[in-house]
Amino acid sequence: MGAVRRSLQGLAFRLRQAQSLAGRGLNSLRVRGWAGTLERWRQRRAPPLESAGPVSAPAASSQAAALRLPRPDAPRASVIVPVYNQLSMTLACLRALADAGDRSAFEVIVVDDGSSDATPQLLPTVPGLVFHRNRENLGFIGACNAGAAKARGEFLVFLNNDTTVQPGWLDALLATFESHPDTGLAGSKLVYPDGRLQEAGGIVFADGSGWNYGRFEDPSHPRFNFVREVDYCSGAAIAIRRELFDSLQGFDPLYAPAYYEDTDLAMRVRQRGLKVRYQPASVVVHHEGATSGTDTSSGIKAYQVANQAKFLERWREVLAREHKPASAGADAASERGRRHRVLVLDACTPTPDRDSGSLRMTALLRLLREEGCSVVFFPENRAHDGAYTEALQQLGVEAWWHPWVADVPRWLARHGKEFDLVIGSRHYVLGPALPLLRSLAPRARVVFDTVDLHFLREQREAELAGDAAGLRTAARTRKAELALVAQADLTWVVSEAERVLLCTEAPDATVDVVSNIHDVAGAGPGFAAREGLLFVGGFRHPPNVDAARWLADEILPRIHARRPGLPLHLVGGDASPAVQALGEREGIQFHGYVPDLGPLLNGVRVSVAPLRYGAGVKGKVNQALAHGLPVVATTCAVEGMHLADGSDVLVADDADAFAQAVLRLHEDSALWSRLSEGGLENTRRHFSPDVVRAPLRRLLDGLPGR
Secondary structure: OHHHHHHHHHHHHHHHHHHHHHHHHHHHHHHHHHHHHHHHHHHHOOOOOOOOOOOOOOOOOOOOOOOOOOOOOOOOEEEEEEEOOOHHHHHHHHHHHHHOOOOOOEEEEEEEOOOOOOHHHHHHHOOOOEEEEOOOOOHHHHHHHHHHHHOOOOEEEEEOOOEEEOOOHHHHHHHHHHHOOOEEEEEEEEEOOOOOEEEOOEEEOOOOOEEEOOOOOOOOOHHHOOOEEOOEOOOOEEEEEHHHHHHOOOOOHHHOOOOOHHHHHHHHHHHOOOEEEEEEEEEEEEOOOOOOOOOOOOHHHHHHHHHHHHHHHHHHHHHHHHOOOHHHOOHHHOOOOOOEEEEEEEOOOOOOOOOHHHHHHHHHHHHHHHOOEEEEEEEOOOOOOOHHHHHHHHHOOEEOOOOOOOOHHHHHHHHHHHOOEEEEEOHHHHHHHHHHHHHHOOOOEEEEEOOOOHHHHHHHHHHHHOOHHHHHHHHHHHHHHHHHHHHOOEEEEOOHHHHHHHHHHOOOOOEEEOOOOOOOOOOOOOHHHOOOEEEEOOOOOHHHHHHHHHHHHHHHHHHHHHOOOOOEEEEOOOOOHHHHHHHHOOOEEEEEOOOOOHHHHOOOOEEEEOOOOOOOOOHHHHHHHHOOOOEEEOOHHHOOOOOOEOOOEEEOOOHHHHHHHHHHHHHOHHHHHHHHHHHHHHHHHHOOHHHHHHHHHHHHHOOOOO
């Protein structure tokens, strides 16, 4: 019966999703036409990511021919490679380091722990290599500590000689400390030469036993490709600040000659209030067993068993208090310190450099992580969106994509019970999934994140155009959105104006304002150092197309009549040929997609937002104000933003008044300075991350504990 029920649930979900897609497709055809609709579909269907295959090591050689290593005056990292015999393997490791192409300045220190082969004769001849030979065999721990004493870099990177680093491994590993400043130690993704995963961070159970998370699985799986706080990382490839390592007095000789020294170091790093993180973008092939074997009953591997007992004796109380029993399983213990498990659904992977909704979603995901949540995200189109998906993974978000989410009902049947909270963004994403969520994620509270009230935007567009069909579409959207407001446990809107509207439309619903989220960038250059006008908007969004045309057709000619040649910069991706053609007019420069708006935000004098319809809070206005760039906008463009006309912004709703306001602001330095400061203060009070933390914490505090 269970299988039949799941099949029926899956069929019902697919029917609801098909109905939703059909309705959205018809509406897109009406608004964008065939060409625009096909282009939008193409943009949302990114190709799937190919799985990784076997990884080959560079050809090993007994000679150091053509091998040259960098030796910068001020290395950022010191890569320490302890060796004992195995010259051919060491040379292959060094050749991979030389060929990896990392931008970070690094030196390589090889510590020879008494090799009896040709290692001490040949390696000192390698240009750039720092070679140190111990007077006696000190074991792995002693060799690592001896290498650290010779290091000059800010970071120490310990690397086994039976490894093959992959391109970009070091840059990615060191970047962990920048993107997550509380990182004390970071470790690489370790893979076997045949392409299988060896370790995606390590787990320590309450009995002191360890486990390589993901061992023998596919390294491209979403579970193994996001930055994650872990118990430890295997010492085959780890990085730590030299200052911290020295203050901890290095690897503890208690565990000599080897094993559990890396686990103990991770525990001591956490004692300092820092985190141990796994970095999946740093990939290292580890030929495990090549130097130490794999038999724990004899040889050096026997110390693995003996040192577990020492480790357990030292950390028994911490392990009992903070670590899960082995019976809980690896998945339950794979990520440390997470308060709740949250599933976030949206139409596409956020592209924060392209649209306001994505910027808000990315900030929300970051806040959920900062509030201690384990966050899972997958888009409706289930695409791996290249660098955008990887950016989420670097935030610590567990992003899923096809084929790992080939069938949503089946995926929820397997994972739904894990979640305490589900956030569904946009009515057409949450609507088809809500019945499944209620059945397969029974413990989860469901939040309907409207992004903006779509029916309000559609209604205003239809009223402006006198479009009867558009009004009927808006009525259908209103019905769908209000149904979700009634069914969800909580609804998020982006402005107080929309919250008040829902108080009338859905008086029994629980509604919170979770608006756009912006850091205050600061004022930038002053009035005299700026000139010209700026309009920013993604041109997949019909209100932005209408605004750009109205600006070019009606407003700018009035401005140029009094101020000839005043430049207007049109910025935004996904523009149709008709919008791009606006750049051929005198005084208009069309830029298209601009990855870094900083120079324009700091170079123009006035930002304009001539939106004649829309809903929600306008990111283009937020972004300008957060940079101290004053704005001239319509009433629609500043709706719900707590902005006062004349103090924070200038507001005008017809072409004559809008042009006059732009000219006034562009020429009046005192007015410009007043609005610049008012906009910055508006951002601090109403749109900073701390403003959103309050409703977010209320929600999380009300969830059942794990």
